Amino acid sequence: MNANTPLPIPTVEGGPQGAMFTLPHVKDGCVARLVTVFGSLGPGRERRVHYVFDVGTHDYKQMMLPVEGAVRSIALQVPAASWYERELHDQYGVEVSGHPDLRPLVFHENWPDGVHPMVDPVDRVPWASREYRFLTVQGNGIAEVAVGPVHAGVIEPGHFRFSVVGDTVLHLELRHFYTHKGTEKLFEETLVNAGTMIAESVSGDNCFAHAVAYSQAVENACRADIPTRASAIRLIGLEFERLVCHISDVGGLCTDVGFSVAAASATRIKESLLQASSECCGTRYWRGIGVPGGLRFDVESRKVLELSQAVSLAARQFSDLARVILETPSIQNRFETAGILRGEAARELAVVGPVARASGIDLDVRRDHPYGHYDRVQFEVPVTHYGDVMARAKIRIEEAAISARLIQQTASALPAGNVLTPLELRGELYGSSAVESPRGELYYWLEGHGGRLARCHIKSPSFQNWPAMPFAVANNIIADFPLINKSFNLSYSGCDR
Amino acid sequence: MIFEVIERSLRQPNRVIPVETLLGNCDGSRMPEVIAAQLTLAIAQRLVEVCPTAAFRIEEHDRRPRLKLSYGECIGCGRCFEPSDRAVVAAKSFYWCGHAKDRLVRIWDLGSRSEVAPLQPEPKAARGQIDSLFGRALNIRQLDAGSCNGCEAEITALTNPYYDLERFGIHFVASPKHADMLLVTGPVTRNMANAVKATYEAVPFPKLAVAVGACGCSGGIFAGSHAVVGPVEAVIPVDGYIPGCPPTPAMLVTGILEVLRRCTAKTVHRSSDRRGPSSNDPP
Numbered sequence: 187m188n189a190n191t192p193l194p195i196p197t198v199e200g201g202p203q204g205a206m207f208t209l210p211h212v213k214d215g216c217v218a219r220l221v222t223v224f225g226s227l228g229p230g231r232e233r234r235v236h237y238v239f240d241v242g243t244h245d246y247k248q249m250m251l252p253v254e255g256a257v258r259s260i261a262l263q264v265p266a267a268s269w270y271e272r273e274l275h276d277q278y279g280v281e282v283s284g285h286p287d288l289r290p291l292v293f294h295e296n297w298p299d300g301v302h303p304m305v306d307p308v309d310r311v312p313w314a315s316r317e318y319r320f321l322t323v324q325g326n327g328i329a330e331v332a333v334g335p336v337h338a339g340v341i342e343p344g345h346f347r348f349s350v351v352g353d354t355v356l357h358l359e360l361r362h363f364y365t366h367k368g369t370e371k372l373f374e375e376t377l378v379n380a381g382t383m384i385a386e387s388v389s390g391d392n393c394f395a396h397a398v399a400y401s402q403a404v405e406n407a408c409r410a411d412i413p414t415r416a417s418a419i420r421l422i423g424l425e426f427e428r429l430v431c432h433i434s435d436v437g438g439l440c441t442d443v444g445f446s447v448a449a450a451s452a453t454r455i456k457e458s459l460l461q462a463s464s465e466c467c468g469t470r471y472w473r474g475i476g477v478p479g480g481l482r483f484d485v486e487s488r489k490v491l492e493l494s495q496a497v498s499l500a501a502r503q504f505s506d507l508a509r510v511i512l513e514t515p516s517i518q519n520r521f522e523t524a525g526i527l528r529g530e531a532a533r534e535l536a537v538v539g540p541v542a543r544a545s546g547i548d549l550d551v552r553r554d555h556p557y558g559h560y561d562r563v564q565f566e567v568p569v570t571h572y573g574d575v576m577a578r579a580k581i582r583i584e585e586a587a588i589s590a591r592l593i594q595q596t597a598s599a600l601p602a603g604n605v606l607t608p609l610e611l612r613g614e615l616y617g618s619s620a621v622e623s624p625r626g627e628l629y630y631w632l633e634g635h636g637g638r639l640a641r642c643h644i645k646s647p648s649f650q651n652w653p654a655m656p657f658a659v660a661n662n663i664i665a666d667f668p669l670i671n672k673s674f675n676l677s678y679s680g681c682d683r
Numbered sequence: 684m685i686f687e688v689i690e691r692s693l694r695q696p697n698r699v700i701p702v703e704t705l706l707g708n709c710d711g712s713r714m715p716e717v718i719a720a721q722l723t724l725a726i727a728q729r730l731v732e733v734c735p736t737a738a739f740r741i742e743e744h745d746r747r748p749r750l751k752l753s754y755g756e757c758i759g760c761g762r763c764f765e766p767s768d769r770a771v772v773a774a775k776s777f778y779w780c781g782h783a784k785d786r787l788v789r790i791w792d793l794g795s796r797s798e799v800a801p802l803q804p805e806p807k808a809a810r811g812q813i814d815s816l817f818g819r820a821l822n823i824r825q826l827d828a829g830s831c832n833g834c835e836a837e838i839t840a841l842t843n844p845y846y847d848l849e850r851f852g853i854h855f856v857a858s859p860k861h862a863d864m865l866l867v868t869g870p871v872t873r874n875m876a877n878a879v880k881a882t883y884e885a886v887p888f889p890k891l892a893v894a895v896g897a898c899g900c901s902g903g904i905f906a907g908s909h910a911v912v913g914p915v916e917a918v919i920p921v922d923g924y925i926p927g928c929p930p931t932p933a934m935l936v937t938g939i940l941e942v943l944r945r946c947t948a949k950t951v952h953r954s955s956d957r958r959g960p961s962s963n964d965p966p
Contacts (some may be wrong), residue, residue, distance in 0.1 A: 365827070389833070
């Protein structure tokens with residue numbers, strides 16, 4: 187199980203610019219991969235900053251820094267920390283000295299200066315109108331194109347500010363957090379058992395991954411094991427979600443290049459799976475099944491087998507479809523060399539999930555930090571280094587096939603027994619857990635007292651990956667942006683929370 | 684190559700689900716149905732306790748306790764099936780959507796164990812009526828006011844070969860200026876409030892705005908958050924409600940039809956005189 191060491195204190199160097207710690211390194215001398223940075227409040231409501239790194243061991247390395255005055259920014263050494271530190275500044279009012287860009291991230295022009303929801307009362311926050319400055323790119327012939335927050339299609343809201351020369355994008359600035367719903371604050375005071383429902387509403391198409399990550403964090407905090415039948419069914423649900431998500435993404439890529447026939451086929455395969463899921467467990471997206479301690483209810487083995495048969499049919503049809511898609515010359519023409527995310531940028535921004543694996547980063551929580559049923563199954567992790575739209579499409583196609591095999595393998599040897607372990611939740615709870623969601627590493631950290639949550643932090647893969655997208659878009663034509671954006675398939679709501 | 688794709692498509696059987704099968708169907712949504720004969724005050728009290736969004740309430744009426752279920756608040760979590768597996772079950776069909784919010788509410792008298800003024804599900808809409816309602820082209824613009832993307836996933840499914848919304852002359856359009864109806868999902872976040880108003884204003888009259896999902900109807904699990912302004916009706920006038928978390932494609936089709944059926948040309952026209960709420964308005 188993932189790191190469960192309650193709050194170790196790191197080596198702290200004091201200093202005029204605020205507290206700082208020694209960055210952890212991995213074997214080859216590089217700084218360890220940053221997992222997340224977030225704030226919390228101590229027993230006397232004093233602010234603390236938590237840093238989580240992946241140092242190559244099974245458990246993540248967690249560190250906590252008490253905030254005395256300011257903390258020193260690590261964004262220049264670890265660019266992946268940049269958004270986290272801006273969020274910390276917005277939510278906790280922590281001064282982050284030496285950060286290159288501390289403009290508000292989460293709160294927009296309508297939010298008053300000096301109100302930090304995680305520490306200040308937020309019953310009646312007045313409407314404000316402060317200024318937000320986009321980065322301007324200057325030079326001859328440079329134009330700005332502003333897109334969003336409302337986009338042309340059934341898509342989530344976000345703002346993109348392109349600086350272009352002719353068709354070519356020089357720079358893209360993201361402005362997100364339009365769907366910010368104060369989710370982490372909503373967890374406060376919520377009953378530990380009810381937290382799953384909030385977790386499920388963070389990112390609607392990855393709701394089971396969120397439910398499992400949350401539940402595992404609670405189980406780790408209680409040091410409880412769940413029944414093997416529950417962990418096996420969870421694996422089926424997680425892989426099912428990945429399969430549906432990847433089929434949907436590949437279909438979406440076809441839509442974005444005008445290949446409607448293939449796109450329609452992908453939506454048909456996806457719908458056949460959702461209907462099979464509805465037959466199997468009464469929900470199309472596995473909502474309301476995962477809870478701390480296991481599963482809310484058992485799913486009959488016979489129905490799981492039926493789901494597994496539907497999956498194997500869908501996987502066959504999808505692999506046929508994928509072959510046709512990849513062999514179509516006009517698809518190759520649009521997908522190849524579009525939106526290249528270089529390995530170096532991906533590494534510096536600690537990108538996760540299929541996007542990382544398409545840029546040569548060999549990373550998968552299921553294999554590197556196994557949880558639940560994953561140490562009992564065999565699977566490969568596909569990696570390629572091209573980093574373009576084609577690479578991301580191919581990774582998704584391969585992963586879809588692997589997910590289908592994992593579902594069949596698990597469904598055919600489903601353990602018997604009950605599916606829920608009662609948990610003792612009233613004590614002091616500190617727990618964390620990571621899950622490989624369809625979009626990559628999803629990490630939950632929570633603290634609870636007396637059966638209620640005091641803090642729950644969500645590291646969402648989309649929050650981590652969004653800052654990398656402008657690097658893939660630069661030097662491409664603006665008309666390829668929807669395609670590149672789709673190939674990343676990032677959740678706006680998951681990022682904004 | 685392209686011929687292979689077309690040939691394979693033609694070999695596929697027709698998947699379109701007939702509209703008669705879709706209407707009222709709610710498979711996969713886990714919306715609750717109360718079995719009135721099994722209801723007791725004790726069970727009703729447990730329902731109120733377990734419901735995370737206060738969709739169940741107990742009210743006094745003539746000094747008699749009544750159980751009230753508001754589907755607009757229900758997030759389909761299924762926790763209300765736990766107190767008694769006979770009193771509350773997953774609904775087999777679902778019609779509680781439409782033009783007015785009171786159509787989302789059901790009330791049971793706990794003394795007589797019977798439903799108060801139950802909605803008579805209308806006889807299955809005749810084919811001719813459906814054609815005449817849907818026959819006129821309807822252009823829909825979906826607007827995400829802060830949703831989790833669950834409703835979007837189901838709205839996108841409406842265009843797949845099973846639901847094929849285009850068969851009714853319904854199209855999803857890219858610009859609010861081309862739209863007749865806005866399907867608004869999500870609780871309206873503070874950061875989206877102005878964009879939601881601007882989008883509504885950009886739709887030409889006559890126009891319909893439909894709140895979709897638990898969040899759109901009531902704020903759902905996010906009601907009361909400091910970063911959320913409220914349900915859709917807190918920001919723009921709303922002409923219809925489609926509950927569910929998320930509503931399944933069949934529930935969306937049922938809801939869109941129900942809203943169209945109730946909003947005659949006259950009521951739609953009148954909405955041009957209405958303006959949004961004045962209190963709690965973002966500037």
